[in-house]
Amino acid sequence: MRYTKNVVFAERNTIQHTNANNERKLIVDKWVKKRKDLTNRLRRIEGQIRGIQRQLENGEECEAIAAQMAAARKAMDKAFFTMMSCAMSQELEKHAVMTDDMETGVEDITRILAKYA
Incomplete structure (x- = not known):
């Protein structure tokens, strides 16, 4: 009987460990996508900054430049x-x-910080 209990416990423990590994893999996969999205976002910001530099070089209105700077900062x-x-x-x-x-909690905190910062 004791052997059976140990086997059942080991199986449950393996299942729990497998579930934890699967959750961790999903979270890692999420961050791989988020990092790719973040890289793309930074490239767009880089384009915005180049546009601001062109505006400065072309002598455009300060308010228009300031608006673009605010957008890039956000x-x-x-x-x-x-x-x-x-x-x-x-x-x-x-x-x-x-x-x-x-x-999900971390994502919610991040969303709130980004919204009100």
Whole structure:
């Protein structure tokens, strides 16, 4: 009987470990996509900055340039908070297995920070 209990416990433990690994893989896959999206966002910001430089060189109105600078700054802030979300997730993973609920919580915090920062 004891042998059977150990086998059942080992199977449950394996299933739990497998589920945790699957959750971790999904979260890692999510961040691979987010990093790609972030890289694309930074490329767009880079294009915005080049556009601002052209505006300056062409002597355009200061208000129009300021508007473009504000847009680029807001885009950069959003990228920053996305990266901070990654940093928070990585730190949490050092101390516990990251679940979908935890990941959703980190994303919600990031969204709120980006919105009101």
